Amino acid sequence: DQQVKQNSPSLSVQEGRISILNCDYTNSMFDYFLWYKKYPAEGPTFLISISSIKDKNEDGRFTVFLNKSAKHLSLHIVPSQPGDSAVYFCAARTLTADKLIFGTGTRLQVFP
């Protein structure tokens, strides 16, 4: 039973356009959410995070939105660049646990 779900295994976007990656979760006790990016043959790297007390966090071209009532978060990348092509993992944690629960990942391809 996946507590963090990324239902789109892949996404293809043209350079310069917006990329929207989605993540759903089932555990209402999750209070902190993160996005990690992974290039081939490398480990995931931290990208951006958001606390459950916020509904939006922005860092340059990357913005994460959180909708607690829908148990849904999304990562927006605008404008998308070819270097953004990677696998993106959504992750979540509860206040009492020292561990992250990851989704299955979404492969983003940005084409010229």
Place this chain on the structure above:
Amino acid sequence: DAGVIQSPRHEVTEMGQEVTLRCKPISGHNSLFWYRQTMMRGLELLIYFNNNVPIDDSGMPEDRFSAKMPNASFSTLKIQPSEPRDSAVYFCASSTLAGIYEQYFGPGTRLTVT
């Protein structure tokens, strides 16, 4: 900083053999995590340590899997005996206790069991 170091990068072994994966965390980090990545389940946490002490091993799939952290700069994940369904990429990650949610991952070990 060298980052998290994992060895070997690739391992091919036959079913029934023992496999040992190694990890050196970033110096000064006191939390260490072992993950397994598969297409079906994404990144699964197998076990994690705080200050060399195992805290949660509920993700370890079977008794065939074991992990140790004898000191702050070294950890091993052992599979004995290995099975084809263990084939996956295994990642080690480390963090400070304060930054435990922003984990630093190693490059991974791709394990193939034939």
